[in-house]
Amino acid sequence: MKKPLPVPPHVLSFSQADSLFARLAPLSPYGKERVAEIGFFTDFEALESFYDDIEAAGAALDSLEDAARRDKLFWHLSRLTRIPESLAATSGNSAPGSSGAANFSASNSAAKKISASSPSNADAWGLMELFLVKKFLVHYKGIFELLDDEARTRFGFFFSTQELLDVLAAGGSDAESFSISERHEPALAAVRARIARLSETALERRRKLQEAARTAYGIDFAGREMLILPVDKALDAMGKGRLGQGPLLAADPYDSRSMMIRLVPDTELLEAEEARRKARDEEKLLEQAAIVRLSALVVAAKDALQSYCRAVKRFDYSLAQWKLAQELGMVRPRLRARGTACIQCHGARFIPLEEECRERGVAYMPLDFELDTPVGILSGSNMGGKTCVLQTLVFLQLLAQCGMFVPAAAFETPVFGWIDVIGAAGESRGRGLSAYGFEIRRLIEVLHAAKNEPGFAVFDEFAHTTSAKEAQALMQAAVEQLASLSGTVALFATHIECSLPEGKGTAYRMAGLDSERARSIIESTPAQSERSLDALLAQINSLMRYKVIRTGKASAHAKSDALAVARLLGLDKDLVDRAQELLAESDTRRAPPAQDKQKERGAE
Amino acid sequence: MLKPMSLDAALFAGRVNFIAGFAAASGKTMLAKAILALLREKGLKCALISAGYEGGGRKPAGAPTLKMPSSEMPTFEVEKGEVFSTAANALPFLDCMPELIAGPVGSSALGPIVLARAERSGSAILAGPARSEALATLVEAARHLRGIDAVIIDGTLDRLTQISVLPDPQLYCAVRADRADCQQIAKRMATFYQLVHLPKWDASRAREGEALIFEGALSSATLEKHKSARDIPILIKDITRVFLRPDEIASLSARGRLFIQQEISFRGFVVALRDIEPEEFMFYLPHDVANSILSWNPYEHEEGSRFTQQAQAADIGRSARYKRGDV
Numbered sequence: 001m002k003k004p005l006p007v008p009p010h011v012l013s014f015s016q017a018d019s020l021f022a023r024l025a026p027l028s029p030y031g032k033e034r035v036a037e038i039g040f041f042t043d044f045e046a047l048e049s050f051y052d053d054i055e056a057a058g059a060a061l062d063s064l065e066d067a068a069r070r071d072k073l074f075w076h077l078s079r080l081t082r083i084p085e086s087l088a089a090t091s092g093n094s095a096p097g098s099s100g101a102a103n104f105s106a107s108n109s110a111a112k113k114i115s116a117s118s119p120s121n122a123d124a125w126g127l128m129e130l131f132l133v134k135k136f137l138v139h140y141k142g143i144f145e146l147l148d149d150e151a152r153t154r155f156g157f158f159f160s161t162q163e164l165l166d167v168l169a170a171g172g173s174d175a176e177s178f179s180i181s182e183r184h185e186p187a188l189a190a191v192r193a194r195i196a197r198l199s200e201t202a203l204e205r206r207r208k209l210q211e212a213a214r215t216a217y218g219i220d221f222a223g224r225e226m227l228i229l230p231v232d233k234a235l236d237a238m239g240k241g242r243l244g245q246g247p248l249l250a251a252d253p254y255d256s257r258s259m260m261i262r263l264v265p266d267t268e269l270l271e272a273e274e275a276r277r278k279a280r281d282e283e284k285l286l287e288q289a290a291i292v293r294l295s296a297l298v299v300a301a302k303d304a305l306q307s308y309c310r311a312v313k314r315f316d317y318s319l320a321q322w323k324l325a326q327e328l329g330m331v332r333p334r335l336r337a338r339g340t341a342c343i344q345c346h347g348a349r350f351i352p353l354e355e356e357c358r359e360r361g362v363a364y365m366p367l368d369f370e371l372d373t374p375v376g377i378l379s380g381s382n383m384g385g386k387t388c389v390l391q392t393l394v395f396l397q398l399l400a401q402c403g404m405f406v407p408a409a410a411f412e413t414p415v416f417g418w419i420d421v422i423g424a425a426g427e428s429r430g431r432g433l434s435a436y437g438f439e440i441r442r443l444i445e446v447l448h449a450a451k452n453e454p455g456f457a458v459f460d461e462f463a464h465t466t467s468a469k470e471a472q473a474l475m476q477a478a479v480e481q482l483a484s485l486s487g488t489v490a491l492f493a494t495h496i497e498c499s500l501p502e503g504k505g506t507a508y509r510m511a512g513l514d515s516e517r518a519r520s521i522i523e524s525t526p527a528q529s530e531r532s533l534d535a536l537l538a539q540i541n542s543l544m545r546y547k548v549i550r551t552g553k554a555s556a557h558a559k560s561d562a563l564a565v566a567r568l569l570g571l572d573k574d575l576v577d578r579a580q581e582l583l584a585e586s587d588t589r590r591a592p593p594a595q596d597k598q599k600e601r602g603a604e
Numbered sequence: 605m606l607k608p609m610s611l612d613a614a615l616f617a618g619r620v621n622f623i624a625g626f627a628a629a630s631g632k633t634m635l636a637k638a639i640l641a642l643l644r645e646k647g648l649k650c651a652l653i654s655a656g657y658e659g660g661g662r663k664p665a666g667a668p669t670l671k672m673p674s675s676e677m678p679t680f681e682v683e684k685g686e687v688f689s690t691a692a693n694a695l696p697f698l699d700c701m702p703e704l705i706a707g708p709v710g711s712s713a714l715g716p717i718v719l720a721r722a723e724r725s726g727s728a729i730l731a732g733p734a735r736s737e738a739l740a741t742l743v744e745a746a747r748h749l750r751g752i753d754a755v756i757i758d759g760t761l762d763r764l765t766q767i768s769v770l771p772d773p774q775l776y777c778a779v780r781a782d783r784a785d786c787q788q789i790a791k792r793m794a795t796f797y798q799l800v801h802l803p804k805w806d807a808s809r810a811r812e813g814e815a816l817i818f819e820g821a822l823s824s825a826t827l828e829k830h831k832s833a834r835d836i837p838i839l840i841k842d843i844t845r846v847f848l849r850p851d852e853i854a855s856l857s858a859r860g861r862l863f864i865q866q867e868i869s870f871r872g873f874v875v876a877l878r879d880i881e882p883e884e885f886m887f888y889l890p891h892d893v894a895n896s897i898l899s900w901n902p903y904e905h906e907e908g909s910r911f912t913q914q915a916q917a918a919d920i921g922r923s924a925r926y927k928r929g930d931v
Contacts, residue, residue: 127692127702128692128695128704128718131718132708172703172704173703173723177721178703178704179702179723192724199724203725223641223645224638224903225681227903227904227905233905254878255877255878255879257879287696288696
């Protein structure tokens with residue numbers, strides 16, 4: 001299986017697929033790590049395996065009929081900690097046997113290398129690392145026990161470290177917490193008992209000193225380590241202390257009128273504290289020895305722990321995919337063999353737009369579309385949804401090739417070697433290139449990539465920044481060349497008229513503006529410019545028929561309804577009327593005279 | 605009206621208590637220790653959490669992690685069952701037999717921060733994360749622990765924004781003043797008091813129309829730049845970076861209604877004075893600010909304390925001055 005490729009920023013930005021990635025909510029740190037590794041796969045088998053994982057995670061969840069058991073599964077996943085980096089090597093996108101790299105985008109071929117962690121040095125471990133391993137094991141075991149055999153096999157769950165867990169569980173007052181206990185190092189029992197006795201002695205002695213201070217000087221420390229007293233009172237107490245009438249006090253000046261006093265520990269207290277300190281040093285050595293022993297046990301179980309991490313990563317990530325698919329009504333894509341130039345979707349939804357429409361209270365139309373030739377040309381009204389069609393297709397293709405389900409009733413597509421977007425509005429440019437220059441650079445890259453392996457390219461208003469005549473010629477040439485390449489699919493959204501090579505291209509148009517209704521609205525509502533932009537957009541939305549129609553013509557061109565849309569957007573009526581007149585004149589000039597038409601017919 | 609002059613454990617029990625101060629060495633840690641002693645007297649158990657601290661607590665990016673604690677790091681004597689935030693590399697140096705219960709979250713100069721429970725009485729080194737989210741995670745974990753009756757956060761004023769992520773926090777401000785800086789401290793108290801009592805910003809206001817939003821430091825110079833702004837809501841995002849005099853704040857309030865990002869439940873000042881009597885210090889404070897002093901130095905010996913009697917006298921004296929308009 002090939003390694004995943006990073007998604008190029010301009011494709012991500014055009015498709016807004018990252019907004020969906022961000023909604024994946026795995027619960028464990030390993031599942032979260034997997035989300036960060038999302039990339040574009042070009043391997044058919046790997047993608048099918050990811051889809052199988054999603055379905056298997058869903059089945060595993062469904063097998064937990066009891067809601068409490070499902071909650072328990074989520075709880076264990078969310079409580080599972082990351083084990084120390086030196087132990088965990090969960091690199092890669094989980095599917096085993098990954099190797100090699102491939103060009104994902106025509107413009108971005110660098111594959112992301114994932115470095116494996118180096119082995120650990122147990123001497124460097126401490127309490128925290130052991131705590132993390134214990135907590136991990138407790139929750140991993142919890143997950144393992146909740147899964148059925150099918151899920152365990154699918155995701156690689158096994159549990160062979162009960163002994164290690166038992167040893168770690170010997171320290172800590174609950175299932176998760178951890179401390180070094182006498183059960184880890186029996187010699188600790190005696191030392192700790194000694195420390196407890198000495199602590200008690202010291203505490204008792206301190207209490208007695210405080211009590212004596214209260215009796216002798218009327219000073220109540222009330223658990224505080226020091227007190228501030230007026231100078232005369234402090235000096236009086238200190239004097240009495242020196243005369244043996246009460247405990248000794250140490251004082252520091254606080255300000256010109258008061259002093260900060262502390263009880264001076266007596267010999268008994270000092271001896272108890274010193275003995276405690278020595279016992280504590282002994283304890284520390286024993287604890288360190290126990291930590292080293294426990295660390296060695298953990299390191300010995302490294303292989304199993306790494307497998308656990310991989311299993312959790314794969315399962316938790318797939319479970320998050322399943323939950324998202326349920327939430328958004330996503331389905332498993334049907335993949336076609338590589339090199340088949342055919343994309344088909346039914347009821348496809350571009351989630352970011354669908355949600356925006358819902359928020360704005362306007363209708364959203366899912367997309368039905370089929371492209372079964374190497375080139376497709378989509379034309380139609382301004383604001384008629386051409387770009388959204390491209391976005392929807394790139395969105396779905398990207399998700400499918402990232403191993404995710406797609407928001408559609410059905411989606412059938414080949415596995416492409418790369419995907420690219422040319423001419424997307426708002427794409428950042430660089431190196432002194434104009435918008436046109438940038439498009440041409442991208443076109444060069446796409447043509448180069450398409451010669452190496454089949455890919456999917458969408459062109460959004462290609463060459464719209466240059467003169468109409470030259471743009472038309474350029475596009476025609478690009479269409480012809482792309483149509484000649486095997487397996488690559490190119491879809492253009494454009495207002496430019498273009499002829500399609502026989503059998504290699506399909507023309508589509510957006511159903512577009514409902515002209516009758518638009519005219520009636522424009523006539524009945526003269527003051528469009530006074531309405532808010534939101535209201536105008538809602539109106540246009542209600543007049544547009546966001547539907548792709550396969551025209552079947554060899555030449556692709558449809559009217560753009562530009563003037564009607566401009567009027568609906570509030571452009572001055574006189575200006576639009578004048579434009580209409582000019583358009584009519586231009587159409588008249590272009591139309592062949594009646595005599596010529598007759599000649600043409602005679603010739604035929 | 606006479607003010608209570610000693611702290612009461614009931615104020616802190618069952619709550620998340622954030623202790624701030626105007627600067628390093630303003631008595632925050634000492635106040636935290638005093639509150640701890642108060643709660644222990646009542647048999648209550650605390651979780652002590654550091655919000656990072658001035659100086660050595662923050663680990664600059666790229667700086668190596670310390671292997672051993674430094675002497676600047678605050679040490680607490682904890683009792684069995686008490687919970688505290690500390691750093692992973694400090695664990696071997698604690699003699700309270702720490703049991704790890706949560707973490708790691710955030711980072712400090714001594715490595716990742718963890719939450720530990722003392723299995724016996726002994727010393728603990730307090731360390732905390734600089735980042736608000738990590739602090740919130742620790743507090744959330746600590747407040748739900750069985751047997752924990754209060755959470756005390758040894759905070760810092762320059763990271764007061766951390767308070768916004770905490771669950772229903774009570775803010776206390778530790779203040780230390782002496783004869784040389786008492787007027788300046790009194791002004792800071794007045795400004796602080798005014799700011800923490802501003803109403804909370806309602807995000808819908810920003811959508812409704814124009815608003816003046818101060819994101820960074822707010823000084824006389826910044827105000828000057830916006831002097832034309834009138835009759836619009838004004839949001840002060842970070843109250844810890846307001847360097848205005850109370851009269852400037854008053855003048856700003858006259859230009860538009862002031863808001864703060866997050867409503868703050870401010871419970872009062874705890875003031876430790878050196879070489880200055882409460883009577884004199886209160887002379888510099890507006891009445892409501894003086895009334896918000898919860899306690900004088902909690903290490904002051906209560907019985908026969910000069911403060912107890914003098915503060916009462918001061919309260920009477922100050923009231924008289926207010927009536928005369930001297931203050």
